[in-house]
Amino acid sequence: xxxxxxxxxxxxxxxxxxxxxxxxxxxxxxxxxxxxxxxxxxxxxxxxxxxxxxxxxxxxxxxxxxxxxxxxxxxxxxxxxxxxxxxxxxxxxxxxxxxxxxxxxxxxxxxxxxxxxxxxxxxxxxxxxxxxxxxxxxxxxxxxxxxxxxxxxxxxxxxxxxxxxxxxxxxxxxxxxxxxxxxxxxxxxxxxxxxxxxxxxxxxxxxxxxxxxxxxxxxxxxxxxxxxxxxxxxxxxxxxxxxxxxxxxxxxxxxxxxxxxxxx
Amino acid sequence: xxxxxxxxxxxxxxxxxxxxxxxxxxxxxxxxxxxxxxxxxxxxxxxxxxxxxxxxxxxxxxxxxxxxxxxxxxxxxxxxxxxxxxxxxxxxxxxxxxxxxxxxxxxxxxxxxxxxxxxxxxxxxxxxxxxxxxxxxxxxxxxxxxxxxxxxxxxxxxxxxxxxxxxxxxxxxxxxxxxxxxxxxxxxxxxxxxxxxxxxxxxxxxxxxxxxxxxxxxxxxxxxxxxxxxxxxxxxxxxxxxxxxxxxxxxxxxxxxxxxxxxxxxxxxxxxxxxxxxxxxxxxxxxxxxxxxxxxxxxxxxxxxxxxxxxxxxxxxxxxxxxxxxxxxxxxxxxxxxxxxxxxxxxxxxxxxxxxxxxxxxxxxxxxxx
Numbered sequence: 166x167x168x169x170x171x172x173x174x175x176x177x178x179x180x181x182x183x184x185x186x187x188x189x190x191x192x193x194x195x196x197x198x199x200x201x202x203x204x205x206x207x208x209x210x211x212x213x214x215x216x217x218x219x220x221x222x223x224x225x226x227x228x229x230x231x232x233x234x235x236x237x238x239x240x241x242x243x244x245x246x247x248x249x250x251x252x253x254x255x256x257x258x259x260x261x262x263x264x265x266x267x268x269x270x271x272x273x274x275x276x277x278x279x280x281x282x283x284x285x286x287x288x289x290x291x292x293x294x295x296x297x298x299x300x301x302x303x304x305x306x307x308x309x310x311x312x313x314x315x316x317x318x319x320x321x322x323x324x325x326x327x328x329x330x331x332x333x334x335x336x337x338x339x340x341x342x343x344x345x346x347x348x349x350x351x352x353x354x355x356x357x358x359x360x361x362x363x364x365x366x367x368x369x370x371x372x373x374x375x376x377x378x379x380x381x382x383x384x385x386x387x388x389x390x391x392x393x394x395x396x397x398x399x400x401x402x403x404x405x406x407x408x409x410x411x412x413x414x415x416x417x418x419x420x421x422x423x424x425x426x427x428x429x
Numbered sequence: 430x431x432x433x434x435x436x437x438x439x440x441x442x443x444x445x446x447x448x449x450x451x452x453x454x455x456x457x458x459x460x461x462x463x464x465x466x467x468x469x470x471x472x473x474x475x476x477x478x479x480x481x482x483x484x485x486x487x488x489x490x491x492x493x494x495x496x497x498x499x500x501x502x503x504x505x506x507x508x509x510x511x512x513x514x515x516x517x518x519x520x521x522x523x524x525x526x527x528x529x530x531x532x533x534x535x536x537x538x539x540x541x542x543x544x545x546x547x548x549x550x551x552x553x554x555x556x557x558x559x560x561x562x563x564x565x566x567x568x569x570x571x572x573x574x575x576x577x578x579x580x581x582x583x584x585x586x587x588x589x590x591x592x593x594x595x596x597x598x599x600x601x602x603x604x605x606x607x608x609x610x611x612x613x614x615x616x617x618x619x620x621x622x623x624x625x626x627x628x629x630x631x632x633x634x635x636x637x638x639x640x641x642x643x644x645x646x647x648x649x650x651x652x653x654x655x656x657x658x659x660x661x662x663x664x665x666x667x668x669x670x671x672x673x674x675x676x677x678x679x680x681x682x683x684x685x686x687x688x689x690x691x692x693x694x695x696x697x698x699x700x701x702x703x704x705x706x707x708x709x710x711x712x713x714x715x716x717x718x719x720x721x722x723x724x725x726x727x728x729x730x731x732x733x734x735x736x737x738x739x740x741x742x743x744x745x746x747x748x749x750x751x752x753x754x755x756x757x758x759x760x761x762x763x764x765x766x767x768x769x770x771x772x773x774x775x776x777x778x779x780x781x782x783x784x785x786x787x788x789x790x791x792x793x794x795x796x797x798x799x
Binding site: 222256278 | 799
């Protein structure tokens with residue numbers, strides 16, 4: 166049974182009709198060695214990992230990055246390097262032909278300095294690719310209007326950035342992300358900028374459906390252990406969200422300071 | 430509005446006098462600044478005084494590089510397709526009046542070379558020619574790009590400066606990156622060392638990256654040739670050039686190189702020597718100034734030195750390089766004149782193994798021509 170925002174009754178996450186029981190998405194970039202990817206996936210239990218098509222090299226045989234991803238883990242190719250919708254569409258098609266499946270993470274970036282996505286081109290690419298049967302996960306600047314338009318365009322989720330890619334600044338965009346979570350009919354995957362497990366937990370507590378973490382795991386001194394730490398944080402945050410923790414209050418508060426005297 | 434205007438504005442600024450005033454506290458302040466470093470900070474970090482802060486600069490630069498690039502070194506190789514040249518750069522071995530048997534590869538020979546390079550695992554290629562448009566016209570360059578596309582995932586050009594329309598043609602054929610060195614940002618020196626030929630036009634060369642960016646190259650690599658003019662000033666202006674391009678063309682990936690002349694390498698000896706310590710300082714200052722800047726180091730540098738640079742902010746290495754026309758497969762090393770002597774002559778496999786031993790991942794493919 167499907168509830169709102171892609172959550173199944175058993176709390177699995179549904180993305181494009183595919184079930185995920187682990188809500189940590191990971192990435193393949195920045196590792197000291199590709200040999201770390203498989204054990205990191207095992208330790209974290211991550212069931213989906215993003216790969217830049219620009220790094221895929223089928224001619225490289227055993228050395229190709231896709232060979233390091235076990236068949237049990239879903240490949241999420243991304244369009245890193247695309248500067249326009251048209252380029253993102255071409256990259257998505259090449260990825261599908263390369264055997265990466267129907268999932269595609271759209272990254273259209275026209276600002277190399279901060280790696281911020283171009284929402285307009287991203288929306289255009291989403292429209293085109295959704296029509297061609299792709300399961301589209303667009304990486305966006307947090308914006309409610311775009312989130313709604315992406316839903317209408319056939320996206321399978323929205324991926325607002327927490328803060329710029331690789332910045333480890335956490336949920337700089339918290340206020341907007343909260344509003345997207347509150348209004349989005351699509352699963353919300355917080356992507357980019359999450360530098361610490363506590364930030365991943367925070368995103369989940371806020372109600373994100375999943376988070377994607379790459380830099381913080383890949384560049385830590387122990388990516389396998391870091392992967393596990395993030396997975397546990399995501400799980401903790403998710404459970405906290407489901408448990409509906411009591412609201413945070415700034416001051417101690419008597420239970421009915423103003424109206425208690427009215428009790429009979 | 431070209432970077433040329435900035436050069437004119439900065440020309441009267443006396444860098445050497447400024448350096449006299451820089452204190453250790455100035456360096457410290459620039460080093461610790463949280464927000465984006467400005468051109469004054471960059472000068473502080475490039476100052477002689479900052480040599481006392483190299484370790485601190487290195488630690489910070491390394492953190493920034495890891496954050497933005499990860500534990501990655503990209504690999505590429507050069508392919509010299511023609512050494513005909515009408516320029517008379519006084520420092521260059523390919524100088525027009527240097528007598529040697531000039532060569533231009535046929536397309537069939539380029540294919541032989543490409544196959545040999547691709548067999549080493551290299552997927553990013555840098556195409557080089559001298560400046561002789563009569564010998565290497567647009568049709569030849571376009572055919573070269575179309576051919577190389579079958580062997581490589583990224584094609585960079587380091588050829589004579591072209592107009593925007595010609596760059597557009599080459600981009601459409603499949604070239605995606607452009608390398609062009611200003612050689613020297615000092616206009617007086619530039620005039621002296623480029624006495625004739627098309628290259629004598631400083632402003633046209635300076636605006637080459639701008640024309641390339643407008644034509645659609647997604648990555649642009651620039652740099653000074655260290656040895657011609659005062660190196661710290663060159664390092665400063667090169668980085669300001671990169672920052673200017675970053676602001677004008679935010680969708681272009683920028684990188685800087687640090688080619689340095691060796692003693693008795695070209696027709697004239699270098700006027701200024703850049704020591705290893707200076708080289709490292711420049712690299713670190715650049716990284717702190719532009720955290721996302723690519724830093725390319727060629728095989729001009731020795732194996733031992735390059736091994737160290739991995740931890741210091743380098744992001745891209747050439748490897749297995751041959752710097753003579755046809756040297757990979759078509760003709761022997763002795764027959765080919767080389768533009769510069771390769772100091773790190775290790776094979777691609779050896780360089781990749783060294784990168785792995787350093788705890789980094791050699792990345793052969795990081796682009797897809799779409």
